[in-house]
Amino acid sequence: MTRIPENDREIIETALYLPMLLKILERDKVLIEQGSFKIKSPYVDIVENAIVTVRKDLKNAEDHLHKEKIKLAEIKRDADFTMYSFIYKGVEEHHNYFNPRLRNRTEELLRLYLQKDSTG
Template sequence: MAHIPIEAVPYLESAIYLPMLLIVLEKDYELIEKGPFKLKRPYVHLIEEAKKLAENDLQNTKSYLRKHSLKVVQGERDELFTEYHFYYQQIFEVRRYSNIRLRNRVEELLDSYLTRALKAHSVFQKP
């Protein structure tokens, strides 16, 4: 039985996680904009930079998927699991992800992208 190429799985999973990350960043951005922060600009800039990085990575992911005839479609969902359908040429594969795993991975990505954004635009960078 043929399977999805193993090197394609990180791209397929990025197509799952990055849109979730962008939703979290957008909601956090809105909360900061509306919130009682005294100095909003640093937080807003950090989130905007993280969004740019994530959007760029998502664009690269989508490009890879198109180039290699790959597709991801969300399937059924319940309180514990969400299934995703992976398509590659004539191959169809269903993978179930724990909703807790999805949340934890998005949280890891959030930390990673905020760290990258901070490094990219830090006031304390050495010249």
């Protein structure tokens, strides 16, 4: 059972997922730029806008974690699970995340950020 309030847990998970999303977006931007698209700039613009928004949201999450003295670290990874350590108010908790769930949630966020930035 976690002692971390839901609001702080959501911010911790934001700080967990957004770096993964940022890595994907940056890699995809390179692939688009190198790809054989007839007109690349609209795709690049959408991805770049998403990157800017993700970076801003990640900075806000990291600022909150720093202010509240919350620490997050990946401590173990295997084929099925990734374990993270959350230090909250001096108490360390370990949380296992199912790797397909990490991937699925990152994909959900990717869709949200791309839609958000393509619709204005």
